[in-house]
Amino acid sequence: xxxxxxxxxxxxxxxxxxxxxxxxxxxxxxxxxxxxxxxxxxxxxxxxxxxxxxxxxxxxxxxxxxxxxxxxxxxxxxxxxxxxxxxxxxxxxxxxxxxxxxxxxxxxxxxxxxxxxxxxxxxxxxxxxxxxxxxxxxxxxxxxxxxxxxxxxxxxxxxxxxxxxxxxxxxxxxxxxxxxxxxxxxxxxxxxxxxxxxxxxxxxxxxxxxxxxxxxxxxxxxxxxxxxxxxxxxxxxxxxxxxxxxxxxxxxxxxxxxxxxxxxxxxxxxxxxxxxxxxxxxxxxxxxxxxxxxxxxxxxxxxxxxxxxxxxxxxxxxxxxxxxxxxxxxxxxxxxxxxxxxxxxxxxxxxxxxxxxxxxxxxxxxxxxxxxxxxxxxxxxxxxxxxxxxxxxxxxxxxxxxxxxxxxxxxxxxxxxxxxxxxxxxxxxxxxxxxxxxxxxxxxxxxxxxxxxxxxxxxxxxxxxxxxxxxxxxxxxxxxxxxxxxxxxxxxxxxxxxxxxxxxxxxxxxxxxxx
Amino acid sequence: xxxxxxxxxxxxxxxxxxxxxxxxxxxxxxxxxxxxxxxxxxxxxxxxxxxxxxxxxxxxxxxxxxxxxxxxxxxxxxxxxxxxxxxxxxxxxxxxxxxxxxxxxxxxxxxxxxxxxxxxxxxxxxxxxxxxxxxxxxxxxxxxxxxxxxxxxxxxxxxxxxxxxxxxxxxxxxxxxxxxxxxxxxxxxxxxxxxxxxxxxxxxxxxxxxxxxxxxxxxxxxxxxxxxxxxxxxxxxxxxxxxxxxxxxxxxxxxxxxxxxxxxxxxxxxxxxxxxxxxxxxxxxxxxxxxxxxxxxxxxxxxxxxxxxxxxxxxxxxxxxxxxxxxxxxxxxxxxxxxxxxxxxxxxxxxxxxxxxxxxxxxxxxxxxxxxxxxx
Numbered sequence: 001x002x003x004x005x006x007x008x009x010x011x012x013x014x015x016x017x018x019x020x021x022x023x024x025x026x027x028x029x030x031x032x033x034x035x036x037x038x039x040x041x042x043x044x045x046x047x048x049x050x051x052x053x054x055x056x057x058x059x060x061x062x063x064x065x066x067x068x069x070x071x072x073x074x075x076x077x078x079x080x081x082x083x084x085x086x087x088x089x090x091x092x093x094x095x096x097x098x099x100x101x102x103x104x105x106x107x108x109x110x111x112x113x114x115x116x117x118x119x120x121x122x123x124x125x126x127x128x129x130x131x132x133x134x135x136x137x138x139x140x141x142x143x144x145x146x147x148x149x150x151x152x153x154x155x156x157x158x159x160x161x162x163x164x165x166x167x168x169x170x171x172x173x174x175x176x177x178x179x180x181x182x183x184x185x186x187x188x189x190x191x192x193x194x195x196x197x198x199x200x201x202x203x204x205x206x207x208x209x210x211x212x213x214x215x216x217x218x219x220x221x222x223x224x225x226x227x228x229x230x231x232x233x234x235x236x237x238x239x240x241x242x243x244x245x246x247x248x249x250x251x252x253x254x255x256x257x258x259x260x261x262x263x264x265x266x267x268x269x270x271x272x273x274x275x276x277x278x279x280x281x282x283x284x285x286x287x288x289x290x291x292x293x294x295x296x297x298x299x300x301x302x303x304x305x306x307x308x309x310x311x312x313x314x315x316x317x318x319x320x321x322x323x324x325x326x327x328x329x330x331x332x333x334x335x336x337x338x339x340x341x342x343x344x345x346x347x348x349x350x351x352x353x354x355x356x357x358x359x360x361x362x363x364x365x366x367x368x369x370x371x372x373x374x375x376x377x378x379x380x381x382x383x384x385x386x387x388x389x390x391x392x393x394x395x396x397x398x399x400x401x402x403x404x405x406x407x408x409x410x411x412x413x414x415x416x417x418x419x420x421x422x423x424x425x426x427x428x429x430x431x432x433x434x435x436x437x438x439x440x441x442x443x444x445x446x447x448x449x450x451x452x453x454x455x456x457x458x459x460x461x462x463x464x465x466x467x468x469x470x471x472x473x474x475x476x477x478x479x480x481x482x483x484x485x486x487x488x489x490x491x492x493x494x495x496x497x498x499x500x501x502x503x504x505x506x507x508x509x510x511x512x513x514x515x
Numbered sequence: 516x517x518x519x520x521x522x523x524x525x526x527x528x529x530x531x532x533x534x535x536x537x538x539x540x541x542x543x544x545x546x547x548x549x550x551x552x553x554x555x556x557x558x559x560x561x562x563x564x565x566x567x568x569x570x571x572x573x574x575x576x577x578x579x580x581x582x583x584x585x586x587x588x589x590x591x592x593x594x595x596x597x598x599x600x601x602x603x604x605x606x607x608x609x610x611x612x613x614x615x616x617x618x619x620x621x622x623x624x625x626x627x628x629x630x631x632x633x634x635x636x637x638x639x640x641x642x643x644x645x646x647x648x649x650x651x652x653x654x655x656x657x658x659x660x661x662x663x664x665x666x667x668x669x670x671x672x673x674x675x676x677x678x679x680x681x682x683x684x685x686x687x688x689x690x691x692x693x694x695x696x697x698x699x700x701x702x703x704x705x706x707x708x709x710x711x712x713x714x715x716x717x718x719x720x721x722x723x724x725x726x727x728x729x730x731x732x733x734x735x736x737x738x739x740x741x742x743x744x745x746x747x748x749x750x751x752x753x754x755x756x757x758x759x760x761x762x763x764x765x766x767x768x769x770x771x772x773x774x775x776x777x778x779x780x781x782x783x784x785x786x787x788x789x790x791x792x793x794x795x796x797x798x799x800x801x802x803x804x805x806x807x808x809x810x811x812x813x814x815x816x817x818x819x820x821x822x823x824x825x826x827x828x829x830x831x832x833x834x835x836x837x838x839x840x841x842x843x844x845x846x847x848x849x850x851x852x853x854x855x856x857x858x859x860x861x862x863x864x865x866x867x868x869x870x871x872x873x874x875x876x877x878x879x880x881x882x883x884x885x886x887x888x889x890x891x
Contacts, residue, residue, distance in 0.1 A: 001840040001841055001843070001844040002844060003875070003878045004882055005844070005845045006834075006837070006841045006842075006844035006845045006856070007845065007875065007878045007882060008882070009837050010834065010845065010858075011836065011855065013831075013832075014852070023888075040669070041582040042578035043578060043580045043581030043582070043583070043585060043698060044580070044585075045699075045700035045702070045750070045751045046585060046702075046751065047701070047751075106605045123746040133703070134750075187836070187837065188814035188838035189838055190814040190815065190817060190818075191814060191817075207798060230578065230817070231576075232576030232577055232578040232581075233576050235579055235580055236576070236579045239580075240580070297616040321703045321825065350887070351884075351885040352882070352886065355882060355884070358881055359877055359878055362624055404701055424694060445746055465724075
């Protein structure tokens, strides 16, 4: 928690309404995101109970599982969900664009748009991850066959859940996190996990302040939880009798139909308030202008979507239960790089985020008071253009002489600190030597060197390309990390008929025992 | 009746003390610095009722579906005289059970609602006798033995608390192991960390009680292993899988808190004379009374303490109510109003707040600048 954010929280509490902590939107918002509000059965291992799914506010489709402990119904739900999700994904696979790679020597294609999934809270992301895990190894053949779309859905949900861990990705977003990235509420992080309470602070109903609206949103009787966990009172008083009525109806077609309709009614009642909150959240986010670097990060999501679609098309297997040592190290490295770059890009895009870094001394803002744009350094083998500028700032400068600074206004340019001189009134004079971003000649093109009078933000944060680390091939995994993975059976090995791979080690698990 | 017990009885009012169970004892370790909670828990006050009376009812409901599923899984695991359970436990511990185990259900003949309930003291004595007689010798050649539903005792704040765990004490490889059956899943070797933590601290309560029992009977308490076994469903199916959890850390925390509650006199010395928490009292009096004993509310209380909503409301204006990280980031300033006043430069604050005040002023200036769009 930065002091600036903490201060915003204190201000929100005093003002009775959430306060902005961003001036631009730091995530991509699709014009037609797929909103997914789901409920799980209490006590079960991620058993779906119901879901409200759709890509427009007036296009909510309700899916329910009348008997969540019934295996067939669970996979029927998965097939039904696949019937909505997979066509939605396919709708983004129409047009692709060519992207130059390897310094223009090669070209690859990526889709010009990509799908975006929105869920209410981080628990909703976990629900999709586990639902992906429970479906991606299923098979359309064998002992417990499922609809062929079920394992495919599982692989896509797993893809989205993995993407959600990637800092800066907008492929799968939890609404509570998307909102609190841009606004500070007057409540704690624990309470911020509750979507109705967050929106209570953001957009309190007339006559209520944020604290009261949030407190009211905590009462499940007037505001059902945003899932996937249900309200125990609802379970005991409403759902249990409705599920029992459906089970009791057995073969009585009319009774079963009416019991099903009743289940639909009560579950829709629990889901609809959250559905409406989701679209209100989308509206609030859409009102913010996007940050300059959001588009670039979304291109990363489009790349990932394209790559996974191609992997699936090429008959690639489902994601493993657990990554091998090398794959895990590569993934961790990628996430760390993305995390660093995301933090820098948000600061570059948003002065309110940069202010957090100014407070900790990683950045300062000052006025250019002197500039020598024609200065050439000829001490080396050949002369190079090295303009110098002097910046005067009232802020504390916590960087040493020799440090390299960057300015969001000219991200390609480096500024080396040459002198630091304390001046009157607690000001500091900083002399900087510039390199890069000024063309190849000995004269800087206009606008590439800051002019006297320009207000400049300088920071140690760099948005420069971070080179990828080098990792061994999986078959060269060092012994410190368990050594090379045991030789997998050659894919050509035919599985003897009737001998589906079963057992703890198998990824298939098709004969998983069911309650 | 000692003066302490008398004092606690006065606080509690004209009702019997509420019974502790492993869950409530485990919850005691959650916020050990909270005096309000320590006093109420020591007195055995009916906190859910109290919370309702002061207008902030707790929300700790349990779904019928979760209970049904939990019971079904437990019955499945314990079926056939614990044969499957023994296999799982022995396999996880890497020992050979050496033949089938004996199965003793210490709660068998007086489940609630059955006629002729012999009452707890008898059961307690029976549990004590059976477990003491079976105390492991430590050499490892005792035959495997399983004891279901032992009734254990623990001293909490000077009163004897009886615990009726749904656990199995397994004598295996020369030691007793606490085995808990939980119905949350372990998926690809991973379970919900919050649920594992809660199960671990509960198990630690049982380990402690079991150790005290052995010690009281003249046996070595270390014969009760600090490695407990959690038996949970594997992945999305109903097949049980056993995992080892080391609860040594939880044991330390628990002992520390129980010792603190044993020194309840020190705590009571700070409590004003007329303090009452009798749920039957007038709600306004109750609220006043509760506020006279300091609490240490943190957002984490919401998941653990029945009185949390009341305390949250009472500490609305404090920075810690927004979470400890927020308070720290605000330089440790206690109230929101003071933090905002320091940030606005309305006053310089106390000398020891100089650093915090400077930080807050700088933050407020930067925030205002950025929101006004005056930056590079």
